[in-house]
Structures are given as structure tokens and as C-alpha cells.
Amino acid sequence: MNKRRVIILICFLVQIVVSHSQAQHNQLPKTKNKVVLIAHRGNHVLVPENTVASTKEAISAGVDYVEVDLRTTRDGYLVALHDATVDRTTNGQGKVSEMTLSQVEALQVFNRNKKTLRIPQFHEILEVCKGKINIYLDFKDADPEKTWKQIKVAGMEHQVIVYINKKEQYGEWKKVAPNLPLMTSLPENVKTEAELNQFLDHFKVEVVDNVTNPEFLKVLRNRKIQVWLDVQSPTEGPQKWQEALDRGAEGIQTDKPGELVRYIRNNNP
Template sequence: MRLNVNILLITMVLSGFCPTVFAQQALQPLPESKNAFIVIAHRGSHLIKPENTIASIEEAISIGADYVELDLRTTKDGKLVLLHNDQVDQVSNGKGKIKDLDLEEVKKLILKGKDGGLHHIATFQDALKTCKDRINIYLDFKAADVAQAYSEIKKAGMEKEILVYVNSSEQYASWRKNAPKMPLMSTLSRMAVTKEDLLESLKKMPLEAIDNIPSKELLPIIRSMGISIFVDVQNSSETHEDWSAAMKKSIQGMQTDHPQALIEYLEKNMIRNGLKEN
């Protein structure tokens, strides 16, 4: 009788044997980066420039970040724009939810930066043009149509420069259906603390990257499967100790509110390409 290959491989993993063929199976390649250790600028480099704006993207590019994390939402008239929260109040001089404003109304909103400049909410198209061949995108898919977003990505020729973070199983299914070659990322359930839990979770929703480690005991199996780990350290008061502690967990990158300081720290300590494995 011919054995089912997937069942055989899972059995091998559960027994502690993780062959290379399993590690590579079904994974899509992540965007190429010049640095082995990935620095992700959370909402752009937004300490001085307003978050999710073209200016914050340009700042992230200028300081040498590998990815810029951007949040995608939809206006009343179906246009894709960058905005973290569903309301415009916190970042602009406007009021209300982005889904209740059309693009022309959104374009009139003013965002003030600490640099004294006046900025605007960015469209997805403008963000794609700004990033193309300059910096990869970590796309936090907040509230948008997958087919529409992927269409704009294809028009910009950026299919190989984006990692998509999905926030639900519905988003995951839609991306796999509409863009099966796009690498996807999400958070592993904190309940997945055993090999069996992990394999069951990834069987339902295979991922190319994750942003958390539910249990340190799972690190060897996660690494053997070829899944990248980009942890969130973003905080207004990040320290060298935070970065050092995160790197010791065998991760491949960090999402930070202080990309310039993190890059300087990595370069000063000659670990821009990560810690050497023991």
C-alpha cells in the first residue's frame, strides 16, 4: 500500500526527525533582502514623520530598513489607503471612520509631523510606487478586498516584494485563493505549546512567517520547517536589552518603532546579519 506522504512526514516530525524536504514543503519564498537579519520599520519610520505616510516610508528607506510595515484599509468609495486605526481622528484633523469617507475627503485631511511638516494619508498605489525596488513591504491587512489589493500589487510589479500579515482565517483563505504565491504571516495561537498543537495549527493554516513564539520548546521544529520569525518589539521605550533578548531566541528579524537606532546597534555590534549559531 502506498503511504500518504504528508502523514509520513508529520509522523517523522512528531518523532523528532525533521527532514529538509518537510522544511521546504509548500512554503513561498519571502522577499529578498540584502541583510540576513530583517529590520522592519513599524508604520514607517514615524518618530518624526507621521505613521503610514509617504514621508515615513521615505525615512525608513533612507535609514536602511529592510521592510516597512504598512496598514491597509478601504475608503467609502472603495479606494485603498494606509491607516492603522479605523478612525482618522488620532492621526489627522478629521473625524470619523475611514470607511465613511470617500477618497477626495481623505485627501483633504492634514497630518502633522514632529518635523513641522504637513502630510496626507497615503493611497496604496502611491505607497507601492514609493517602495518598488527600494524597500520590502510588510502589509498588515486590516480591512480591504484581497482581489483588489493583489491587482494593485501586480500592476506595480511588486509581487515579490511583499509579505502579507493576515488577521483572520477568512483573510488567509482569500489570499491563498487569489494570490497563492504570496508569502503569508500571522500569529501562532498561544495555545499551541506542543509539537502536536503546532502541526495541527500549521496544517490548517500553513505560514511562511510568524511574529511570536508560543513556547521556546517549539523553536527547533519551527526552524526546521523553514518558517521565519519576525518578532514585535515596537515600543516607545525600546532598549538594547530588548533587542538583545529577542535576538537570542533564534529569530530572523524584528519590527521596531526605532529602526535607525536598532540598525546602529546591530552594526556597532557587528550583528547586522544576526547572531552566529552555536
């Protein structure tokens, strides 16, 4: 075999390896809607966010995922809470990381509809979701090993995607659960296609959120990485939903899960 053929063969093999590596993704949880639909903090417009009740309402709405924010109490229990403090959503004050589980569970969770509930432990959310809805786990402040253990005990290994908030969380999750699908946002310093490819070469994720740049979308589609868009806001409605669909979003996170499900089914059969 002459030198020219050897070079051509090497280039061909390198291309195959690169293409193969780009195509390797962990399997996302099964979904039922044409577009992946996520209830932001549960159906929290109807009932308090990140509670068992808002999770049940998300299931009733017919979406594919319920978003759950995860934090840890001072004594090491995993609880569903968005903020670092309990000030906004409960009748208490202080950082959840400085409170014991008994202190956290004694609080009343409320919102504008005046219903009062409590902050649930993560295992309670898992039990409600099993076989009914997937979990989009917004990993705020918790231990991946302890979290994965609870996921396995609940039999939810194939019903969870983890949203990575910090760079170090990526390595921790890859070590603990290498086959679990991961999601993240693009760093602010990713400004070019080359920088995007470099980032994706180091962080093997299945989903990124809120990308609308056409060139970036092309890169992500070539790599078989899904894009999920956040449309949740007090003013969200058909216009924003259709804009997300027109952009080709594979997933949409919403504050109005029931209405969005109906819109998708009626307008995008």
C-alpha cells in the same frame, strides 16, 4: 514483497510526503541585512506614520521592510491607515470606511513633531517602495483581489509579505495569490505542540510573529518557518534588540529603524 516490507515502504513514503509538505514554502522577498529589519509604520518617530514621508525615511534608514497598514474608503479606494478611524492621526473624525477618498485626502496627518501630511493611497506607497524596500502589509480591512492587482501593476509581486489578521483572509489570499508569502500570529488557543502542528498543517505561512516558547520555536524551525519579533515601544533599545537576537529571531520590527540598523552592523557582524 511480504506484508512487513509493504508496511515499512508505506510508512517511509508517508514520511517523505509529510517532510516534503512541511518544507514547501513560498519564497520570501530578498533582504540585505543579516536579520530581517522592519520599520513599524515607516520611520514614524521622525515623521507621521503610514505616510509617503515615513516610508521614504524607512528606505533611508536601510531596513528591509516598511510596515504598511491597509484599509478601504467608502468608495473602494485602498489607503494606508492603522486605526479604523482617523481620529488619532488626523485633524478629522470618523471611520475611514464611511468616508470617501476625497474626504480622506483632505485631512491633515500629524504627530508630535507638528509636521502635516496626508493619508496616502496604497499605490503611492507601492511606487515609492519599488526596487528600494519590501512591504510588510498589515492587512486590516481590504479586498485581496483589488490589493493584489495594485501590487502587480506596481511590479511589486516579489517585494511583499501579507500579515493575516483574520482566519478568512488566509483562504482569500491563497485563492488570489497562491505564491505570495504570508505571515500571522498564533491563535490564543494554541497551547501545545500538537495544537501548533495542527494549526500549521491548515495554515501554510512563511512567518509567525512574537513566539518565544522554546518548544514552539523548535517546531517552527523544523518546519522552516521564520519568527519575527516586535520590539517597538517608547523604551526600546540595545537591551531589547539583543534579547531578540539572542532568541534567534530571524526578523525584528522596530520604531527606531536607523538606530537598530547601526546596532546590528556594529554588534553582530
